[in-house]
Structure formats: C-alpha cells, structure tokens
Amino acid sequence: MAFDLPDLPYAHDALASKGMSKETLEYHHDIHHKAYVDNGNKLLIASEYEGMSLEDAITSTYKAGAVAQSGLFNNLSQLWNHNQFWEMMGPGDNKMPGELELALAESFGSVAKFKEEFAAAGAGQFGSGWAWLVKDKDGSLKITKTENGVNPLCFGQTALLGCDVWEHSYYIDFRNKRPAYLTNFLDNLVNWENVASRM
Ligand code: MN3
Helix, strand or coil: CCCCCCCCCCCCCCCHHHCCCHHHHHHHHHHHHHHHHHHHHHHHCCCCCCCCCHHHHHHHHHHHCHHHHHHHHHHHHHHHHHHHHHHCECCCCCCCCHHHHHHHHHHHCCHHHHHHHHHHHHHHCCCCEEEEEEECCCCCEEEEEEECCCCHHHHCCEEEEEEECCHHHHHHHHCCCHHHHHHHHHHHHECHHHHHHCC
16 A cells, blocks of 8 residues: 655645745655655565554664665655644644643743754754654653654654754755744744644
8 A cells, every 4th residue: 555645735835924935845745755755655565564554664664773764764754754744834823722832831941942942953953854842652742853754653752743954844945044944933834733733
C-alpha cells in the first residue's frame, strides 16, 4: 500500500500575508514533500516494512538502525513530518485556546518564554532538522530539536508542534535568517487550535 501526498489544507497563497509565500509552498509541498512520498514509496515496495502504518514503519526503521535509516526512514519520517507541518499552520486568526496558554505557562513560565525557548531550539539546530513541542511519555511538555527527519515518534513522544528548519522552508522568504523565520512562524503562522487538539 502506497502512501499519498495529502493536499495542503489551504490554498498555496493562503499564508502569503503571514510570511510564507505561494512560491515557498509550491516548492516545499509540491516538490520537496512529494519527493519524500515518491522516494519513500519506492523504497517501501518489497521491504519488510510494506503494509505497516506510516507511524509503525517510521518507528521500526528508526529502531532498525543505520541501513534502514539511510533511505527508507528518512523519506517516511519526512513524509509524516510535513503531513503534520501543514496542519500545524493556518490562515485564520490563529488565536491560542486558553487551555493551551495555561499549559504552556505552567511548563515554561509564560507563552513568551515558551516561544523564546522554541525559537532558540530551532535556531540552535546545527544543519537541517526540526524544532518540536512534544508531550513526553510522562505527560510533561518539552521543547526538543531533532536532526534531518528524526521526529518525536522515534522517542515515543506526541508531536504537538513542529517547525521545519531545513533551508528549503525559509530561504525564499527569509533568505539566511532562520531566527526571523522562527519568530514569524510562532507569531503568525501556527494554528494553535491544531496544537491544542493534539494534547
Ligand atoms: Mn521541509
């Protein structure tokens, strides 16, 4: 069973006024995300992971180590990461639900402090990767960063928010200014309703 490239949950130009251009979404979704889907499906055929759910195939190939991780894991995890990423942003007013505001304040001191720490994690990821807000196995909220395609599924954590810090995510709109991209992501692009729904 092959995995599909989901449509964006909004038009390609829907986030342009919020700092993510139509051109970025055309490249990022239609070319980069599609490549992860196509390459992942190609490598999956006739492998021992064929027939698994996407999540199971990701955790199994991660556990299997270097060989499985070199191609199959990277493509499947990036496929899943981008599926989440599009849903975690939105064109609406993106107001933060009260319950999430409380949870972030309880865990990080304040929403502003959470944003500061999340942006620092993304800016501090050397090379390609992701910054995450996760719910850990003990229920606590944590900020993490991962390299390349590695994601919270690998550690048994629930991904509440993820920000792609690969250059292809910000180079068209922000050039080399990754911190500015992260700040804009947190202040304008995140669909906090979606984040709260993952708790
Ligand atoms: Mn990407």
